[in-house]
Amino acid sequence: MNMQRTLLASAILAALSTSAFADEPADQVVPKVVVTANPFRSAEGDQILTPAKVLQGDELRDKAGSSLGETLSQELGVSASAFGAGASRPIIRGMEGPRVKMLENGMSVSDVSGLSNDHAVAAEGAVAHQIEILRGPAALLYGSGAIGGLVNVVNERIPTALEAKPTGQAEARYSTVDKGRNASGTVDAAFGKVAVHVDGNWRLTDDYKIPDNRVLNDPDSASGRLPHSDTHERNAGLGASFVDSWGYVGASVSHLSNLYGIPSDEGSRIDLDQKRYDVEGLVKAPFAGFENFKFKAGHTDYEHAELGDDGAPEVQFKNRSTETRWELSHQPLAGWHGTFGVQTENTHFSALSAEGGPDTVPTTRSTSTAGFLVEEKDLGVVRLSAGARLESVKREPVTGLARSFDLKSGSVGAMWPFMPGYGAGLTLSYAQRAPATEELYSFGPHDATVTFDVGNANFDKESSRNVELSVQKSTGVVRWKANVYRNKVSDFIYGNITGNLLDEEGNPGDELRERVFQQGDATIRGAEAELTYNETGAGWSGRVFADTSRGKLDAGGSLPLQPADRVGASIGYRMDALRAGLSLVHARGQDRLASFETTTTPSYNQLNANVSYTQKVRDYDLTYFLLAKNLLNDDIRVSTSVLKDISPLPGRNFVFGVRAKF
Known part of the structure; x- marks a missing residue:
C-alpha cells in the first residue's frame, strides 16, 4: 500500500516540480485539437472542467486495436473490460457498463455493450478521425447516466465542409500474434455544394498466441493459442451533405457485421449485425441572439446471437433504437x-431464448425525454461552467412491472488561472441514473458469461x-495535469455472484x-497525474503518468472488477x-477483491x-x-476482466503496415 502511494506521489511531484524548466519556443506552434462533443467546441488543453483526451492522427493509428477498449486502455484513468479480442x-475511473456512454458522432451507439462485458461496442476505431474521452458538465448533454463519462468516436460520416479536392487515406496491416489481416480506408470529396464521405474496414484474425498457460497458476492448462479469441469484422459507411453558407444538411447509412469468439470455458461465439441511419443539419444564426441550431436523428437496428459449440443460436439479443436531438447555441447573454x-x-430491447427456455430479458420498450x-x-x-439536465425515463416490459423514473442532474465548476x-x-x-433494462428484468441464462442473471424490478435510481479538483500547466514544452476525485453513489447497482450453481431453467x-443484481451505497475515489514534454513538436518527446482508483461498498468490501494502480513512461x-x-506501463497486483472474487491479479509490465x-x-x-x-x-491479466483467470492478453506481437494519405 505504501509503495502504491509512493508511485503516484512521485509522478505528481515530478509533474509539479519540472514545470519551470522549459517554456514554449516563440516559433513553435502546437495545433489545438477541438473536442467535438464539447458544446463550446474548445480545445483539449482547455478542458480543465471537463477533463478530456483526444486521440487522433499518428497517436490514434499507433494505439488502434481490434476493439475500442484496447485502443484506449493506456489513457489516463481508462482501463478495459478485456473480454477477448x-x-x-x-x-x-472504475466505472463501467451503462455508466460510461458510447457515442458515434455525438449520438448514442445504441448497441448492448453496456449490458455485459462479452458484448462488443458497435463503433469502429479504424475509420475514426478522432476518439474523444469526456467527463464533467458537458457530459450532461448526452445522458444523466454518464456518471463515469463518455467516449465519442468521430468518423465524420456526415460531412460538414466541402473539400477542395478528394482527400482520404487507406491502410493495410498484418499482426503476427493472431495472423491478423486488416484493411481500412476513408474518402471525402465534393461535387459542387454536395460533400460525400465513404469509409470501410475489414478485419480477420485467428486465435491469438499467449505467453504462458491459459489458466492462472495452472501449469497443466492449455498453452500456445487462446481458444475462441478469433474475430471477423466488416464495416462500411456512406454519407452525403448539402453544404452552403447558411450551414449544412446531410444523411448517412452504415452496416457493421462482427463474428467473434468468447474465450470462456464454454467457447461461445457472438454473431453481431447492426444497421444505422443518421440525418443531421446545422443552421448558422437561425434568428437574432442565437449562433446556430443543430438537429440530429438516428435509427439503429441492432441484433446479435450468442452461438453454442454447435453453431446454433442460444440467445438472441435485439435492440431497435430511435434517437433525436435539438440544440440551440445562444450568443452571450449577461455574460x-x-x-x-x-x-x-425510444428503444425496444430483448434477450430471448432461441431454444425455448427462459428468456434472459423480456421484450421491453424504453422511452426517455430530456431537456439540458x-x-x-x-x-x-475565473471561468465558470455549469450544466443541468432533467430527464423522464420509462421501462415497459411485455411481462412484469413497468417503471418510471424522473432524473435530475447538474454540475458546476470554476477554473482559476492563477x-x-x-x-x-x-x-x-x-x-x-435509471436502472438499465437488464438490471430490472433479467431472469434467465447468459451463456457467454456462464451466469444465470436475476434482476430486480423494484430498484431505485442511482x-x-x-467532487473533483484539478491543476494543470497547459503551455510550454513541458505540460502537466493532475486530478483527484471522490464519487459518492447511493443505490449503486452491481452484479453479485452468489455462489449458487443453476441449470438453464434456473433450477x-x-x-x-x-x-x-443488487444495490448498495458505494464510494469511488482516485487520483491521476500526467506530464508531457514536447508532445507534438519535432525532436525528442516524453510522457510519464500514474493513476489509481478505489471502489468500495459503504457496507464493507470492494466493488467488483476494480482497476489496478498503474505508472507509465x-x-x-x-x-x-x-x-x-x-x-x-507497469500495473501493480490488484488484491482489492469483491466478496465473491477469489483471485488476486498479478502485476505486469x-x-x-x-x-x-x-x-x-x-x-x-506513404x-x-x-x-x-x-x-x-509478459503474461498480462487485467483486473477489470471477468475472464482474467482464464484469458490473458496476447503475447509478443509485431504489426507491419503501410498507410497512404492523399
Whole structure:
C-alpha cells in the first residue's frame, strides 16, 4: 500500500516540480485539437472542467486495436473490460457498463455493450478521425447516466465542409500474434455544394498466441493459442451533405457485421449485425441572439446471437433504437454563453431464448425525454461552467412491472488561472441514473458469461455526488495535469455472484453461476497525474503518468472488477520523415477483491514500441510502420476482466503496415 502511494506521489511531484524548466519556443506552434462533443467546441488543453483526451492522427493509428477498449486502455484513468479480442469496452475511473456512454458522432451507439462485458461496442476505431474521452458538465448533454463519462468516436460520416479536392487515406496491416489481416480506408470529396464521405474496414484474425498457460497458476492448462479469441469484422459507411453558407444538411447509412469468439470455458461465439441511419443539419444564426441550431436523428437496428459449440443460436439479443436531438447555441447573454436543447430516445430491447427456455430479458420498450442546458461565463479571471439536465425515463416490459423514473442532474465548476499557463479547477456534480433494462428484468441464462442473471424490478435510481479538483500547466514544452476525485453513489447497482450453481431453467444444477443484481451505497475515489514534454513538436518527446482508483461498498468490501494502480513512461522521436517511440506501463497486483472474487491479479509490465517512415510519392504520403506490442511477452491479466483467470492478453506481437494519405 505504501509503495502504491509512493508511485503516484512521485509522478505528481515530478509533474509539479519540472514545470519551470522549459517554456514554449516563440516559433513553435502546437495545433489545438477541438473536442467535438464539447458544446463550446474548445480545445483539449482547455478542458480543465471537463477533463478530456483526444486521440487522433499518428497517436490514434499507433494505439488502434481490434476493439475500442484496447485502443484506449493506456489513457489516463481508462482501463478495459478485456473480454477477448472481439469485445473490450472502456472503463473510466472504475466505472463501467451503462455508466460510461458510447457515442458515434455525438449520438448514442445504441448497441448492448453496456449490458455485459462479452458484448462488443458497435463503433469502429479504424475509420475514426478522432476518439474523444469526456467527463464533467458537458457530459450532461448526452445522458444523466454518464456518471463515469463518455467516449465519442468521430468518423465524420456526415460531412460538414466541402473539400477542395478528394482527400482520404487507406491502410493495410498484418499482426503476427493472431495472423491478423486488416484493411481500412476513408474518402471525402465534393461535387459542387454536395460533400460525400465513404469509409470501410475489414478485419480477420485467428486465435491469438499467449505467453504462458491459459489458466492462472495452472501449469497443466492449455498453452500456445487462446481458444475462441478469433474475430471477423466488416464495416462500411456512406454519407452525403448539402453544404452552403447558411450551414449544412446531410444523411448517412452504415452496416457493421462482427463474428467473434468468447474465450470462456464454454467457447461461445457472438454473431453481431447492426444497421444505422443518421440525418443531421446545422443552421448558422437561425434568428437574432442565437449562433446556430443543430438537429440530429438516428435509427439503429441492432441484433446479435450468442452461438453454442454447435453453431446454433442460444440467445438472441435485439435492440431497435430511435434517437433525436435539438440544440440551440445562444450568443452571450449577461455574460453567459452556452447551449440548450431536447433529446428523445425510444428503444425496444430483448434477450430471448432461441431454444425455448427462459428468456434472459423480456421484450421491453424504453422511452426517455430530456431537456439540458450547459453554460459558461467569465467572472474576471475565473471561468465558470455549469450544466443541468432533467430527464423522464420509462421501462415497459411485455411481462412484469413497468417503471418510471424522473432524473435530475447538474454540475458546476470554476477554473482559476492563477498565473499565465497554469490553472486550478474545482467541479461539483450530482447525477441520477435509471436502472438499465437488464438490471430490472433479467431472469434467465447468459451463456457467454456462464451466469444465470436475476434482476430486480423494484430498484431505485442511482444518485451520484462527485467532487473533483484539478491543476494543470497547459503551455510550454513541458505540460502537466493532475486530478483527484471522490464519487459518492447511493443505490449503486452491481452484479453479485452468489455462489449458487443453476441449470438453464434456473433450477439447482452445475452449469451456470447465479448472478443477482443488487444495490448498495458505494464510494469511488482516485487520483491521476500526467506530464508531457514536447508532445507534438519535432525532436525528442516524453510522457510519464500514474493513476489509481478505489471502489468500495459503504457496507464493507470492494466493488467488483476494480482497476489496478498503474505508472507509465514513454519516449519518442520525430524528425522529418522518421518517427519512433517506446513506452512502458507497469500495473501493480490488484488484491482489492469483491466478496465473491477469489483471485488476486498479478502485476505486469507492458512494453510497446513503434517506428515509421513517410515518403512522398506523387500526391500521396506513404507511411511504412512497424508496431511492437508486449515486447517482454509478459503474461498480462487485467483486473477489470471477468475472464482474467482464464484469458490473458496476447503475447509478443509485431504489426507491419503501410498507410497512404492523399
